Amino acid sequence: MAFRTEPITVNFGPQHPSTHGVFRMRVTFDGEVIVDMEPVFGYLHRGSEKLAEERTYTQVITLTDRLDYVASMSNNLAYVLAVEKLCGINPPERAQYIRVIMAELVRIASHLMGLGFLLNDLGAFATPLMYMFREREKIMDLFEMVCGARITFSYMRIGGVAEDLPPEFYPAMTRFLKEMPGYIDEYEALLRENEILLARTKNVGILQPDKAINGSVSGPNLRGSGVPWDLRRADPYEIYDRFEFDLPLGKVGDTYDRFLVRLEEMRQSVRILNQAMEQIPKGPVRASVPMLVRPPIGDAYAHVEAPKGELGFYVVSDNSIAPYRCKIRSPSFINLTVLRDMVLGWKLADMIVIFGSLDVNMGEVDR
Amino acid sequence: MYGIGIAKGMLVTIKHLFRRTFTVQYPEERLKVYPRYRGQEFVWYEERCTGCATCAKYCPLGIIKIVTHPVGNPAEGFDYYVDVFDIEIARCMFCGLCVEACPYDALFMGTHYEMASYTRQKLVINVDQLKKAKKQPSAFMRPHLLDVKYEEDTSLTPERAGRMWQGRWAGGEKPAPQAPKTEE
Amino acid sequence: MDWVYDLFPKLHAAIEGWLRSILPPSIESAGVYIVMGVLSAFLLINVPLILVMVLIYMERRLLGRFQHRLGPNRVGWQGTLQVIADGIKLLTKEDIIPANVDRWVYNLAPVLFAIPVLLVFAVVPFGEEIYLTDLNIGILYIVALTATSTIFVFMAGWASNNKYSLIGAMRSVAQLISYEVPLVLSIVGVVLVVGSLSMREIVDKQSIPFILLQPLGFLVFIVAVSAELNRSPFDLLEAESELVTGYHIEYSGMKFGMFYLVEYIAGLAYSAVITTLFLGGWKGPILPQYVWFVAKVLLVFAVLIWIRATLPRVRIDQIMGFAWKFLFPLALINIFITALEVLLWPEGFPAWLVVVNLGVALGLLVVMQVLFRFPGATRHVVPQALVGRG
Ligand code: SF4
Ligand code: SF4
Numbered sequence: 001m002a003f004r005t006e007p008i009t010v011n012f013g014p015q016h017p018s019t020h021g022v023f024r025m026r027v028t029f030d031g032e033v034i035v036d037m038e039p040v041f042g043y044l045h046r047g048s049e050k051l052a053e054e055r056t057y058t059q060v061i062t063l064t065d066r067l068d069y070v071a072s073m074s075n076n077l078a079y080v081l082a083v084e085k086l087c088g089i090n091p092p093e094r095a096q097y098i099r100v101i102m103a104e105l106v107r108i109a110s111h112l113m114g115l116g117f118l119l120n121d122l123g124a125f126a127t128p129l130m131y132m133f134r135e136r137e138k139i140m141d142l143f144e145m146v147c148g149a150r151i152t153f154s155y156m157r158i159g160g161v162a163e164d165l166p167p168e169f170y171p172a173m174t175r176f177l178k179e180m181p182g183y184i185d186e187y188e189a190l191l192r193e194n195e196i197l198l199a200r201t202k203n204v205g206i207l208q209p210d211k212a213i214n215g216s217v218s219g220p221n222l223r224g225s226g227v228p229w230d231l232r233r234a235d236p237y238e239i240y241d242r243f244e245f246d247l248p249l250g251k252v253g254d255t256y257d258r259f260l261v262r263l264e265e266m267r268q269s270v271r272i273l274n275q276a277m278e279q280i281p282k283g284p285v286r287a288s289v290p291m292l293v294r295p296p297i298g299d300a301y302a303h304v305e306a307p308k309g310e311l312g313f314y315v316v317s318d319n320s321i322a323p324y325r326c327k328i329r330s331p332s333f334i335n336l337t338v339l340r341d342m343v344l345g346w347k348l349a350d351m352i353v354i355f356g357s358l359d360v361n362m363g364e365v366d367r
Numbered sequence: 368m369y370g371i372g373i374a375k376g377m378l379v380t381i382k383h384l385f386r387r388t389f390t391v392q393y394p395e396e397r398l399k400v401y402p403r404y405r406g407q408e409f410v411w412y413e414e415r416c417t418g419c420a421t422c423a424k425y426c427p428l429g430i431i432k433i434v435t436h437p438v439g440n441p442a443e444g445f446d447y448y449v450d451v452f453d454i455e456i457a458r459c460m461f462c463g464l465c466v467e468a469c470p471y472d473a474l475f476m477g478t479h480y481e482m483a484s485y486t487r488q489k490l491v492i493n494v495d496q497l498k499k500a501k502k503q504p505s506a507f508m509r510p511h512l513l514d515v516k517y518e519e520d521t522s523l524t525p526e527r528a529g530r531m532w533q534g535r536w537a538g539g540e541k542p543a544p545q546a547p548k549t550e551e
Numbered sequence: 552m553d554w555v556y557d558l559f560p561k562l563h564a565a566i567e568g569w570l571r572s573i574l575p576p577s578i579e580s581a582g583v584y585i586v587m588g589v590l591s592a593f594l595l596i597n598v599p600l601i602l603v604m605v606l607i608y609m610e611r612r613l614l615g616r617f618q619h620r621l622g623p624n625r626v627g628w629q630g631t632l633q634v635i636a637d638g639i640k641l642l643t644k645e646d647i648i649p650a651n652v653d654r655w656v657y658n659l660a661p662v663l664f665a666i667p668v669l670l671v672f673a674v675v676p677f678g679e680e681i682y683l684t685d686l687n688i689g690i691l692y693i694v695a696l697t698a699t700s701t702i703f704v705f706m707a708g709w710a711s712n713n714k715y716s717l718i719g720a721m722r723s724v725a726q727l728i729s730y731e732v733p734l735v736l737s738i739v740g741v742v743l744v745v746g747s748l749s750m751r752e753i754v755d756k757q758s759i760p761f762i763l764l765q766p767l768g769f770l771v772f773i774v775a776v777s778a779e780l781n782r783s784p785f786d787l788l789e790a791e792s793e794l795v796t797g798y799h800i801e802y803s804g805m806k807f808g809m810f811y812l813v814e815y816i817a818g819l820a821y822s823a824v825i826t827t828l829f830l831g832g833w834k835g836p837i838l839p840q841y842v843w844f845v846a847k848v849l850l851v852f853a854v855l856i857w858i859r860a861t862l863p864r865v866r867i868d869q870i871m872g873f874a875w876k877f878l879f880p881l882a883l884i885n886i887f888i889t890a891l892e893v894l895l896w897p898e899g900f901p902a903w904l905v906v907v908n909l910g911v912a913l914g915l916l917v918v919m920q921v922l923f924r925f926p927g928a929t930r931h932v933v934p935q936a937l938v939g940r941g
Contacts, residue, residue, distance in 0.1 A: 010714045018792040032718070032867055059427035062462040121792045123864025125783055127380060130618035134389045141401075148405035148476065148507045154462040162467070166403060166513060190379045193372030196784055196863050291425065291468060348718070349866045352793050370916060373862065380617045380861045390620045 014043045021362030044366035052326035065152035068364040073106035074306035076156035081302035082313035086295040095160035097280040104269040109139040110307035114359035121356035160286030201256040205354035215338040219309025225253035231305035255357040332360035402506040408477035410504040411497040412525040415473035418447035425468035430455040457490035472529040475504030604634045617860035641808035656710035661809035664703040667696040671820040678840035689750035701727040708798035719797025723788040729874040734775035736882035740768035740889040754832030762829040767885040767912040783859040822851040
């Protein structure tokens with residue numbers, strides 16, 4: 001006997017516990033199998049690019065905080081790099097080290113959150129999330145020492161960073177670097193070999209390398225598919241060429257690989273941080289740049305390897321105090337373009353996990 | 368064998384049962400904020416403020432409203448008496464750019480974080496509140512304050528709060544600001 | 552202190568004697584019967600409810616500790632009154648009935664849902680002489696009753712007229728019915744050893760707890776129970792991160808409270824069953840029997856909490872595969888082995904059998920590693936005709 005069944009359409013989000021903000025997916029199910037999926041963007045659109053045209057160059061830094069709000073330091077960094085390129089400013093060496101330290105710390109923080117929410121989407125009832133927030137909290141403390149804020153840092157300035165590292169930063173940082181590898185081991189012990197996790201993530205949501213490249217995917221998602229592309233290596237901005245670190249690569253490109261790559265990247269970040277804390281020179285942290293910069297007419301594009309992928313700022317100047325145009329290439333948005341391909345044919349539960357494994361941030365997607 | 372991975376994870380969770388918890392019981396226990404903390408209550412010293420409105424200009428949101436009127440002798444150059452100094456902290460994002468911009472060390476970020484209120488009107492700090500408020504400025508952009516330890520009732524003097532005094536009144540006394548003359 | 556040990560039988564006798572003394576002889580036996588019945592029913596409904604409050608509090612605190620935080624500790628000493636506060640909150644909340652629900656079914660579901668799990672306690676022996684009735688088919692009665700809860704879950708899911716709840720309800724039907732099978736089969740092992748279906752006799756015959764004699768049966772049973780209870784890792788009906796809360800998504804106020812409560816009553820009921828079947832029920836030295844019983848129940852529930860705090864959720868096809876391809880054969884093998892043992896040693900088992908059984912259980916887990924694979928990668932080919940029909 002054959003039943004005639006109808007596909008049902010469900011609106012996932014924008015208010016849904018695992019859409020990582022306000023993402024909406026219009027999904028058509030045949031039973032539990034996804035036959036169609038259409039992402040709907042824009043619930044968090046704040047017009048950052050347009051707002052940037054009405055702020056002075058320094059003021060735009062505060063806007064970049066709100067793109068990927070779990071990794072604001074990287075956003076600050078990408079933006080100030082673009083403006084420095086535009087004006088031809090060279091920040092002092094110490095400032096560059098501080099920037100790298102901040103960027104790597106924020107990478108750990110962002111990966112912690114990404115992994116925590118991925119495991120939460122898998123149904124691990126907040127336990128890994130709680131553990132990871134505990135460590136993220138320590139990173140937030142470090143940021144609070146340095147710049148006084150815990151989420152919206154606004155720490156980098158054109159030509160350097162706002163202020164030098166305070167004295168209490170060094171012992172706290174040393175302690176953090178000593179403890180962190182142990183915690184990462186603990187996360188691994190918690191779930192890495194778990195049979196249920198393996199069954200849920202292995203070979204699920206495979207992103208083939210060619211598809212990833214065609215879709216302009218970047219960051220851990222791309223490396224999870226086995227493509228050795230990292231802007232810290234490929235186009236070493238700042239002083240990344242002075243550090244030794246490995247690029248963790250996935251083999252299959254499934255959810256599990258993306259999980260492992262993020263886990264391993266945290267280890268590598270700790271490694272970079274260790275080297276940076278050793279090498280950091282003394283000196284000024286800020287080139288003498290006025291608060292009101294007036295770059296020459298021209299344009300510049302600068303990109304960094306943000307935790308989520310390649311984050312780029314394209315700034316056009318018309319020699320006024322505000323950018324003529326400020327285009328943001330946000331990795332989360334572009335990574336999302338492959339989502340539909342990845343989830344078709346999988347089940348409802350897989351869709352949530354695949355979406356979680358892409359680790360997008362809606363603040364960045366909608367800008 | 369099935370179950371080894373699960374057992375490993377279960378061991379990790381049971382270990383946490385016997386560790387001290389990481390959370391803080393907020394109203395009773397408070398974490399100390401770091402000196403550079405960009406807190407809610409702005410600290411403003413009327414003695415140091417010239418009414419130049421640089422802070423207002425640098426605020427990305429334009430939420431500082433300053434109204435001044437000139438006092439003193441025009442021949443020696445005016446001083447400005449600040450009539451209105453409204454900071455609408457409901458919209459403030461505590462970026463600190465105003466503090467960074469202030470050339471006379473008159474404006475500071477605060478070190479407190481409890482200003483919740485039921486109405487938006489209450490979240491506009493006006494000049495009287497700023498004058499009366501306890502002055503516990505944060506060290507953000509003011510490195511000379513990094514080592515100040517605040518007690519419950521400390522209130523920094525304008526001299527201590529500022530850096531080396533190189534303003535207009537470096538030599539002499541600053542004339543006391545006059546209250547605005549109301550015409551009757 | 553002797554009165555502590557046989558508190559309940561003494562109480563029973565005292566009340567009965569008092570009733571007989573005041574009732575006229577004509578209605579004496581009927582009156583005693585009715586009053587004692589009402590009293591026992593009152594106790595049987597309320598004692599579990601009080602225990603459930605303990606369970607909820609325990610779950611929240613323990614989960615907190617497992618997650619390296621504190622859990623509720625504000626209302627009352629160490630948060631002990633939190634559950635009551637929550638109850639008051641739920642009672643005073645607005646009861647929203649969405650516009651397009653099937654009103655009768657929608658309103659009936661939470662009420663009916665509570666009945667079968669409460670009835671379970673009628674046959675649970677809290678102590679040697681503390682039980683309402685000793686049905687000779689006790690365990691069968693429990694299994695049959697709890698199986699009905701599927702219907703009420705489906706009623707709730709269907710009547711809510713919500714897609715999430717419908718998907719949750721569909722899952723519940725598939726999952727709960729599949730897990731009935733290993734659940735019942737794993738009990739058969741115990742029943743074979745005891746030779747009776749009566750809960751009291753099962754406890755009586757446990758000279759050593761059956762968890763030692765029947766490790767395989769225990770494993771299958773506890774897994775099937777957590778599936779029946781919708782507890783992690785089998786909480787697909789509610790699947791917070793997928794279906795928000797699944798079948799009771801549209802319920803608010805005390806109707807939601809009923810679902811919440813009944814889930815915990817079911818948790819209590821099954822913990823009691825596990826205690827009875829595998830942990831020796833009320834047996835234990837020194838302490839009064841009912842204390843032992845409650846302690847064991849709490850221990851079982853703590854293990855369930857521990858599992859919940861650690862494991863991620865399995866997927867719907869995996870959960871079905873797990874029931875039919877993993878638990879089902881294991882349960883059958885368990886029956887087979889047990890039957891063999893009962894045949895070989897009809898007079899009672901030698902002690903070394905404990906080790907043998909444990910070895911067999913572990914060995915089977917290794918074997919299953921080879922034989923059973925979680926269906927991991929099953930990407931469906933989407934028929935082209937369906938694509939884009941959303
Ligand atoms: S902290 Fe930033 S937003 Fe707030 S008043 Fe100052 S400049 Fe404006
Ligand atoms: S606070 Fe500073 S910047 Fe603002 S008006 Fe006064 S002196 Fe000028």
